[in-house]
Amino acid sequence: MIERADGTDDVHVVVTVLDAQGRALSNSPPVTLSIESGPGELPTGRTIRFAPDSDIPIRDGQAAITMRSWQSGKSILRARSPGLKDAILTTETIGGPAFVPGVTPIAPDRPYTEAKRTDAEFMFAPDASFGKDNPTGASSSEQGHSSRLVNDGDPGTSWMAAKGDDAPWVSVSPEKILQFRKLEITFPQPGNYRFVAEVEDQNGRWIVVADQSATTETAQKRIIDVKRVVGSRLRMKIMAPAGAAAGVADIRIIGAM
Numbered sequence: 001m002i003e004r005a006d007g008t009d010d011v012h013v014v015v016t017v018l019d020a021q022g023r024a025l026s027n028s029p030p031v032t033l034s035i036e037s038g039p040g041e042l043p044t045g046r047t048i049r050f051a052p053d054s055d056i057p058i059r060d061g062q063a064a065i066t067m068r069s070w071q072s073g074k075s076i077l078r079a080r081s082p083g084l085k086d087a088i089l090t091t092e093t094i095g096g097p098a099f100v101p102g103v104t105p106i107a108p109d110r111p112y113t114e115a116k117r118t119d120a121e122f123m124f125a126p127d128a129s130f131g132k133d134n135p136t137g138a139s140s141s142e143q144g145h146s147s148r149l150v151n152d153g154d155p156g157t158s159w160m161a162a163k164g165d166d167a168p169w170v171s172v173s174p175e176k177i178l179q180f181r182k183l184e185i186t187f188p189q190p191g192n193y194r195f196v197a198e199v200e201d202q203n204g205r206w207i208v209v210a211d212q213s214a215t216t217e218t219a220q221k222r223i224i225d226v227k228r229v230v231g232s233r234l235r236m237k238i239m240a241p242a243g244a245a246a247g248v249a250d251i252r253i254i255g256a257m
Contacts, residue, residue, distance in 0.1 A: 002069050005039070005096020008148060010066040010135040010173070013089065015050070015079050017061040028058040031081045033065065039099035040067050040075030040091070041107040048112060056112065059204060066135070066173070067091070073099035117202070117230055122179040125256035130174040131234070132252070137171040142245065147171075150248050155221075158188045160247035161238070168246035171235040174253060177202065180209055180231060182254035183224045190220040191241040197224070199231040206235065213239060 002011050015033060017025045034047040042048055042065055050056050050063040057063070069075065072093050079087040093099075131151050138147035138159060145160035151172050161168035180199050187193045197210040209226035234253060240246040 001091060002067075002093040003095055003146075004148075005069050005072050005093050007068060007070065008133055008135060010068045010137070011091055012137060013065050013067050013077065013091075015058070015063045015087070017058060017081075017084070024061055026061045028052045028061070029081045029084065031058055031063060031079055033063075033077060033079050035067075036076045036078050037101065038075030039069040039071035039073050039093060039104065039106075040077065041069060042067055043110070044112050045107045045109040047109070068135070069093040069099075070096065071099035071104055072096040117177055119179065119228065119230060122228075122230070122256045125179070127181060127254050127256060130176065130178060130253040130255055130257075131172045134175055135173045137173075139167060139169045140165040142247075145247065150251050153250065155186045155249045158247045158249035160188070160245045163245070165246065167237070168240075169235055169237045170248055170251075171233055172251055172253065173233045174255075175232075176257050177230060177232055178253070178255040178257050180226055180229050180234065180253060180255045183210065183226055183234075184221070184250075184252035184254065185224065185236075185248060186221045186250040188220075188247045188249050189244070190218050191244055192216060192218050193241060193244075194239040196237045197226060198235045198237070199226075199229045200233040200235070201229055201231040207231070 002009050017027050030051040032049045050058050074092050077089045136147035140162035142160040142162050147159045149157040150159040194213050198206040199209050207229050210224050238246040
């Protein structure tokens, strides 16, 4: 479900290749994912093709993409691949103006083109701040502490993982290809919060850019230099101090584009 039809909430769509018995495979066939009806919108418009001869193949039997909506209503997605049974997914968007079939304009096609950048391009680029009010995600959220509070610019609000979440994480997608340089992190309170920060690089791999899993630091606000990686999404795995819930009050990404 997409909770906000305002461009600040995404749903993560994962396509998995299965055999006739429903078991996941590591094959990489071409797959076309299309939005057949409803207000949904992919980064490429209404359709995207994952192909073994491109830089967006199915990897280890899976592919993923985000979808958002600017109107409320149900979106129907279909995944097709030659020789395989189609898969259909329905997801609902709430909290926005209603999508009216035949009346509401649908997203135009924006064909994907490869545009990888190198570290050399960022050599003289100045530091800038990224991530505020961009799409977020989390392993879970306690009621009243959704992931959207992790980058609203207000250190008085916070994302908190739900009770029982044994591997809590929160993510921020700046919606740009950046060179990540620093993180400014504010925790809900002073304490020995530990974390591992990862960046999803241009090949879809998660690269550890800061490992603070053994730190003894207790400051509520921390500024961390990170490994310089060019990528598009930040994920933080949180380890809370004893007696405290896993959470983050604010994340600010410092980087260059």
